[in-house]
Amino acid sequence: xxxxxxxxxxxxxxxxxxxxxxxxxxxxxxxxxxxxxxxxxxxxxxxxxxxxxxxxxxxxxxxxxxxxxxxxxxxxxxxxxxxxxxxxxxxxxxxxxxxxxxxxxxxxxxxxxxxxxxxxxxxxxxxxxxxxxxxxxxxxxxxxxxxxxxxxxxxxxxxxxxxxxxxxxxxxxxxxxxxxxxxxxxxxxxxxxxxxxxxxxxxxxxxxxxxxxxxxxxxxxxxxxxxxxxxxxxxxxxxxxxxxxxxxxxxxxxxxxxxxxxxxxxxxxxxxxxxxxxxxxxxxxxxxxxxxxxxxxxxxxxxxxxxxxxxxxxx
Amino acid sequence: xxxxxxxxxxxxxxxxxxxxxxxxxxxxxxxxxxxxxxxxxxxxxxxxxxxxxxxxxxxxxxxxxxxxxxxxxxxxxxxxxxxxxxxxxxxxxxxxxxxxxxxxxxxxxxxxxxxxxxxxxxxxxxxxxxxxxxxxxxxxxxxxxxxxxxxxxxxxxxxxxxxxxxxxxxxxxxxxxxxxxxxxxxxxxxxxxxxxxxxxxxxxxxxxxxxxxxxxxxxxxxxxxxxxxxxxxxxxxxxxxxxxxxxxxxxxxxxxxxxxxxxxxxxxxxxxxxxxxxxxxxxxxxxxxxxxxxxxxxxxxxxxxxxxxxxxxxxxxxxxxxxxxxxxxxxxxxxxxxxxxxxxxxxxxxxxxxxxxxxxxxxxxxxxxxxxxxxxxxxxxxxxxxxxxxx
Numbered sequence: 001x002x003x004x005x006x007x008x009x010x011x012x013x014x015x016x017x018x019x020x021x022x023x024x025x026x027x028x029x030x031x032x033x034x035x036x037x038x039x040x041x042x043x044x045x046x047x048x049x050x051x052x053x054x055x056x057x058x059x060x061x062x063x064x065x066x067x068x069x070x071x072x073x074x075x076x077x078x079x080x081x082x083x084x085x086x087x088x089x090x091x092x093x094x095x096x097x098x099x100x101x102x103x104x105x106x107x108x109x110x111x112x113x114x115x116x117x118x119x120x121x122x123x124x125x126x127x128x129x130x131x132x133x134x135x136x137x138x139x140x141x142x143x144x145x146x147x148x149x150x151x152x153x154x155x156x157x158x159x160x161x162x163x164x165x166x167x168x169x170x171x172x173x174x175x176x177x178x179x180x181x182x183x184x185x186x187x188x189x190x191x192x193x194x195x196x197x198x199x200x201x202x203x204x205x206x207x208x209x210x211x212x213x214x215x216x217x218x219x220x221x222x223x224x225x226x227x228x229x230x231x232x233x234x235x236x237x238x239x240x241x242x243x244x245x246x247x248x249x250x251x252x253x254x255x256x257x258x259x260x261x262x263x264x265x266x267x268x269x270x271x272x273x274x275x276x277x278x279x280x281x282x283x284x285x286x287x288x289x290x291x292x293x294x295x296x297x298x299x300x301x302x303x304x305x306x307x308x309x310x311x312x313x314x315x
Numbered sequence: 316x317x318x319x320x321x322x323x324x325x326x327x328x329x330x331x332x333x334x335x336x337x338x339x340x341x342x343x344x345x346x347x348x349x350x351x352x353x354x355x356x357x358x359x360x361x362x363x364x365x366x367x368x369x370x371x372x373x374x375x376x377x378x379x380x381x382x383x384x385x386x387x388x389x390x391x392x393x394x395x396x397x398x399x400x401x402x403x404x405x406x407x408x409x410x411x412x413x414x415x416x417x418x419x420x421x422x423x424x425x426x427x428x429x430x431x432x433x434x435x436x437x438x439x440x441x442x443x444x445x446x447x448x449x450x451x452x453x454x455x456x457x458x459x460x461x462x463x464x465x466x467x468x469x470x471x472x473x474x475x476x477x478x479x480x481x482x483x484x485x486x487x488x489x490x491x492x493x494x495x496x497x498x499x500x501x502x503x504x505x506x507x508x509x510x511x512x513x514x515x516x517x518x519x520x521x522x523x524x525x526x527x528x529x530x531x532x533x534x535x536x537x538x539x540x541x542x543x544x545x546x547x548x549x550x551x552x553x554x555x556x557x558x559x560x561x562x563x564x565x566x567x568x569x570x571x572x573x574x575x576x577x578x579x580x581x582x583x584x585x586x587x588x589x590x591x592x593x594x595x596x597x598x599x600x601x602x603x604x605x606x607x608x609x610x611x612x613x614x615x616x617x618x619x620x621x622x623x624x625x626x627x628x629x630x631x632x633x634x635x636x637x638x639x640x641x642x643x644x645x646x647x648x649x650x651x652x653x654x655x656x657x658x659x660x661x662x663x664x665x666x667x668x669x670x671x672x673x674x675x676x677x678x679x680x681x682x683x684x685x686x687x688x689x690x691x692x693x694x695x696x697x698x699x700x701x702x703x704x705x706x
Contacts (some may be wrong), residue, residue, distance in 0.1 A: 063478055110664070118478040123618060123663045126611055130656030138650070242621070248607045249667060252489040255482050263479070290502065292493040298469060299486060307474040 021081050024286070033163050035285045036278065041170040043277025044177025045236055050257035051184055052228030052270045058201045058264020059221045061118050062111060065125040067229050068251030074099040074230025075237040076140055088150035095234035096227045102132075103226020107219050111182070129247070136245035137244045147237040169238060176235075180228075184266050197221055201264050220245055256295060260302045261311025263301075271310055383528045392524035394640065398632040399531040400596055403538050404589035405616040405628035407582035410542050414551065414620035415578040416558030419472065423613045424491045425465040426590025427605030431495070432457035433594050434508035441503055450514035458587045465583015466576055466696065469472030473575040487566045488610045495602040507601030511594050531592055537628065538585045542625040545581065554578055563576040608652070615659045630670050 024032040053067045064070075074095035082091035106128065114121050120285040148154070149169040156165040188194035196217045199207045231248070233242075238248065253276060261272025279298055283291025302310060383391040389618045404426050412418045437453040439445040448456075472483040495502045513522040521530055545551045556564045557571050565571050594600045603609075612635070620631025635655070642654050 014544060030402055118665060119481075120667055122478060122481055123614070124660065126614065127656050127663060130608075130611065130652055130658065134650065134652040138653075152591035198546060248489060252486060252493075255486045255489075259479075259483060259486060289498045289504075290494075292490050292497060296487075296490050296494070299483075299490070303471050303474050303483070 009305070020268040030163055031285065034166070037166060038170070038285075039187070039278035039281035041173045041177075041239070041277075042281055043273045044173040045232055045239060046250075046253045046257055046277050047177050047270050047273035048180055048235065049229055049232035049260075050254040050273055051181070051266050052225035053226070053230075053254040054258045054264055054266065054269045055197075055221055055228075056225035057258065059197055059204075060121075060218055061116075062109070063118070063122045063125065064225070065122060065251065066106070066129040066132060067125075067226075068247035068249070068256055069129045069136070070099040070229040071101060071233040071236065071250045072136055072242065072244075072247040073102060073132060074233030075147075075242045076136060076145070076233075077230070078234030079145050079237055079242065082147055083156035091147070092231060092234045097230075099230020099233065100223045100227030101283070103229075104219060104223045106226075111222075114214060115241070115266075129251075133244065133247055141241075145237070145242040147234070148240075149238045154296050173235065173239065181266070183259055183268050188266065193217070193220060256299055258309070258311055260298060262309030265309075265311045268309055268311035277291050318693045319482070335493075360700050361406045374609030379532060383475075383525045388524040390527045394633075394636055396524070396528050396596060397532045398629065398636045399528075399535040400589055400592045401591070401616055401636065402620075402629035402632035403531075403535050405613050405620070405632060406535075406538050406542060406625055407433070407585035407589070407614055407615040409620075409622050409625060409628045410545075410585065411578060412617065413548050413624075413627075414542075414558065415554050415575060417469075417473070417575065417578070418481050418614070419468070419484040419579070419582070420481060420486040420610045420614060421465075421468050421472075421491075422582065422586045424488040424605055425461050425468065425586040426526050426593060427491070427495075427600065428464050429457045429461035429587035429590030430504060430594035430600040430604065432460050433591055434511045434600050435501070438510075438512060439508040440510040441508055444501065444503055445508070454591055457591055458584065461590060462580055462583045465586060466580035469576045469579020469583070473572055473579070485610065488605070489607055492602055492605050492607065492610075495605060502602075505602065507599060507604070510601045511598055511600060512596040513598075522598070527596070531596075534588050534592060538588065539625050539629075540586070541581075550574070552615035612655075615655060619659065619662055622673050623668055627669055627671050631689070632669065 023031070049067070049071055053080075055063060056062055056064050056067075078091035078095035081094040082088055083090075098179055106125075110124055112123055114124070153169040153172055155168060157168045157171060158165045160166055174292075186194075188198055196207065196212055197220075200214065200217055200221075204214065207217070236242075236246070236250065254275055256257040257269055257272035261268030261270070275298060276295065279294045280291060283294040287294075306312070322634070382395060386395065408419060408422045411422070433453055435444060435448065436446050436448050436456055438447050464647060467485065469485070469486055472480045475483065476527070488674075492675050495507070496505055498504060503569065513520070513527070519526050521527055546555065553564065553569050554574050556567075557569065557574055593604075615633050616631040617628050619634055620627030620629065638655060638658070639651060640650070662669060666676075668675070
């Protein structure tokens, strides 16, 4: 793309956004900032869930369409534990561990035997998502479950400039998302297992030829990816709510985040999550009946100009 | 280009297409070259017919034509009509997936667009939105809009390849569902449109079981023969070439993207016809009709039947509809999803080519058994000789 066109598109997309921001700030400053914060905290949740998805996809070329179901499973597990014991941190740990174990079981019992058959693996995940969703519906029923936040994060934080008060829990999500992003980055770039995973993303065959037990690396990746979905589930159980259908919503979010951000890239997932979360909340706040259209426009724009995603590389 | 990249590039086609690749034989579907039994001086069309049509085809055709006269209205409409319509929508996916190597989950979305257009331009229980135009304007318009939408979805998703297609089409389909659910001014939100009536043409009530069955049968056959015809045209052959190795076809000078987008447009048209029939079948359209479960159900139908041959989706649809209506009597009514999910899992795990694959395997085994028994016929005599020499 020549310099002119880059400027042209930058202005064509950035111009209206800037005009909108000025207009929104001038008319209702508080609404704008609250929406922005809502968007960023939602983005943190999207990032946590989608980073697991992108990790699994990047390494194994396995589009895990049961990722949304793992999210919901983690949420319900966390709910049960929190109701019984009252320890929120234990609930989070259970959500992570439960989803991770289910993910590990899926990898070890099924996907290991279908190496390289992308389409078949994807169809298996579709079948599993139907089964898990129905089992969860069977166990927990169709009503809305909401987990209350731990005491030390309950209620609003007062005395903030411009927006006055904001939910402590939602605000805490922002550093949490960043912390998980940094931890993932450190894990992938500074540890031996992370190095193996990155090598596997680049060239599976070569990694296996160098004498690495690729199946073990796959299992670890699936464990972490599924665990992140369950972890996100417990957080989403507080921030959003748990009801059959949420799995599809988070699956859609994960899909769009990784399509926009670029598949297999954790940084891309962060970028994609930020764009999606902000666009979705601004859409809901300013144009409620068309908010999905914005999501859709983003998808179309990214696919039209960068088919591999913003930070994607050729597979 | 590094060695690793080069090797990857060379293998890209082969790896991405590992699954559909086995389907190469599907170019010439099982039409056993029947010996020309007609007189040598028979007219050309009769000879052509006798070569193409076997006894099996005649039996199936006779069965589907006579079926509504022996079946109860319930079996004609709920089982027969619904299977044909769902099969038609799944046929569009079979065409895309089986012959183009692109698994699109948005085929139900295209059908849903056609259905919504019928409701918006035609009549429904929402006179403030529905325009109330006559059916001969509404139906072509709905088909045209849905076909264009199908082509646009294709244009978007062919920008990336292979497994990405399934993700992008799923994202598009789910986003469309949420849009239908959110928007009240044009799509009437959660409730959708009720009382979308089938038009009365030539004094026939097309919603009555028997007329509806024949209407659905006509379009199902039209779709079936369209696909059968298309896959033998130069376009169809090129499409199958692209399925097997897009890089090579590109190098040969074929416009890969254009072929794929046209395939999406054709599939969109087939799905749109199915969508119009489906909205007439249900008499209503809601966001639930284009929800995730239905996007996936279409895939299940296509995979259940098998994507090797255009008859597959209709087989799959029959099994699906029968399960939907009767399996739940055995289990709990609420647990239909569990049954269908488990069934889908079993098919994907054990017979990736669906029921057609099972049938073919069975036939191969029977044929092998036959050959073996024919080979082994002399054996008893030998044993007899041996036995005779023993005493």
